Amino acid sequence: MSPIGCFRRWASPLKKLQHKHKLLIASSFTITTTTTTTADKGEKPSRPFPPPIRVSLTESAGRGVFATRSIGSGDLIHTAKSLLSHPSLSLLHTVCYFCLRIKTTSISIDQAVFFCSEECREHSKGFYEIEKKADWSAFDEQCRMRGLKYPLLVKRLACMVLSGIASSDSLDILQPASLSPGMIVQMEEEFGSLRYTLTKAGIMDDQMAFLTKQWYTGVLARIRINAFRIELVGGSYEDLLLSAAASVEAEAAVGNAVYMLPSFYNHDCDPNVHIVWIDNVDARLKALRNIETDEELRICYIDASMNHDARQALLFEGFGFQCNCLRCLSGD
Ligand SMILES: C[S@@+](CC[C@H](N)C(=O)[O-])C[C@H]1O[C@@H](n2cnc3c(N)ncnc32)[C@H](O)[C@@H]1O
Incomplete structure (x- = not known):
């Protein structure tokens, strides 16, 4: 690909x-x-x-x-x-930057990130060429400090749009989360950081015409409800060791994807x-x-082994709905 x-x-x-x-x-x-x-x-x-x-x-x-x-x-x-994927920040050197496959060789192919194959490198060429122009340290650090993973997906989509491999309305069909005023304020800060990073990298305003506050919050509102946390079940002994190490660092997921x-x-x-x-x-x-x-x-x-009240609370906080599945209706 x-x-x-x-x-x-x-x-x-x-x-x-x-x-x-x-x-x-x-x-x-x-x-x-x-x-x-x-x-x-x-x-x-x-x-x-x-x-x-x-x-x-x-x-x-x-x-x-x-x-x-x-x-x-x-x-x-x-x-x-996936339409969009991004590795967990702590695994950038051990998980393929495109397909999230865990690295099984110690050969370092790229200094900044790891690609598991020429195919994945090729797939990433468009957005990665744009990403490489910018210094993402402040943006990534903001995500790390606040424990945020979804802005990384928005950053990737923005770079895909800038490189011409995706359309800015790619996610419009997906259901958005409803956002509180507090969430919007935080998202607007992240938007400022994304736009500043790209501007500093020399991306022109007319290329970034799509990258408005409204676009950023709209994409993030969709990602919030629709992104999957990726945990791999297969793989080699090395994968198991890596995921064990990752869980010790509270990062059991290799990344997130839409x-x-x-x-x-x-x-x-x-x-x-x-x-x-x-x-x-x-x-x-x-x-x-x-x-x-x-x-x-x-x-x-979510984790279905939780009790009724914990499940309801999590679904309401995370996805904004009250679950009325048969199990919940039966009070289990
Ligand atoms: C990932 S989307 C699923 C597809 C969505 N129904 C749509 O029209 O695009 C998740 C949203 O679907 C709705 N939903 C999913 N499961 C539900 C359930 N068990 N009870 C009520 N609403 C649910 C909620 O609005 C939730 O935020």
């Missing part, structure tokens, strides 16, 4: 999705893009293209994903490439689908039990 190619693989389905989004109020749509079979991974593929899902309006949770046919327990429903289709999955405290990452940022959506045609597919956004 070249840097352009990578995003273009999404740009075309994304355009289709955005176009169809306009029709969504009146009807639903069936997904006809991006899925793979998994014979090589020893998984039972549900069936080849297209994935057996459609996005439609639910009764009480906005849009959701529904099965277009029965799906067997353990089946791979579909895979998804996807298109997975963003339409609603939450359930007793989900029928889960999302897994084996050795890089590519997501796999798998059925946890048998699913009937037209049943809504839901994943769990």
Whole structure:
């Protein structure tokens, strides 16, 4: 995947999705893009293209994903490439800057960040050329000090837009979080820091015309609700050692990423689908039990082992909704 190619693989389905989004109020749509079979991974593929899902309006949770046919327990429903990803700041030298794969060799290919392959380096060329022009130390330090990870995703999207490999409205179709005045003030500070860093790097105002306070807060509001924290489940012995070391440093996640289709999955405290990452940022959506045609597919956004009140509080604070899944309604 070249840097352009990578995003273009999404740009075309994304355009289709955005176009169809306009029709969504009146009807639903069936997904006809991006899925793979998994014979090589020893998984039972549900069936080849297209994935057996459609996005439609639910009764009480906005849009959701529904099965277009029965799906067997353990089946791979579909895979998804990220639209946007960024490694955890403490793992910049040990996790691929593009696909978040953990480094298994001690050979250092790049001084500042690590790319696991020529392919990932190629994919990153567009945004990384822009990123390299600037000194991000103050911006990154601000994120580190405040424990913020999402501004890094906005920074990456801004650099992708500047390099021409993404459109500034790429995430517009996703649901935004509602923001408190306090959050907006903090976001505006981060925006100032991002814009200042790019200006100092010689990026001209007309190139950055899209980069307004409104754009920054709008993108961050979408990332807040739709970003996934990436924890890899597969990999080598070295990966296990690294993730053990990372958890000691309270950084069990290799990074964060935003996807298109997975963003339409609603939450359930007793989900029928889960999302897994084996050795890089590519997501796999798998059925946890048998699913009937037209049943809504839901994943769990949080740690489902928490008690009822803790789950409700976390979902309300993090995602702004009161969960009314069957498990919550039963008081469990
Ligand atoms: C990642 S989005 C899921 C897709 C979203 N429904 C849409 O229309 O784009 C998360 C948002 O969906 C809604 N949602 C997800 N699960 C829900 C649930 N169990 N109960 C109520 N609302 C839910 C909430 O508004 C939440 O902030």
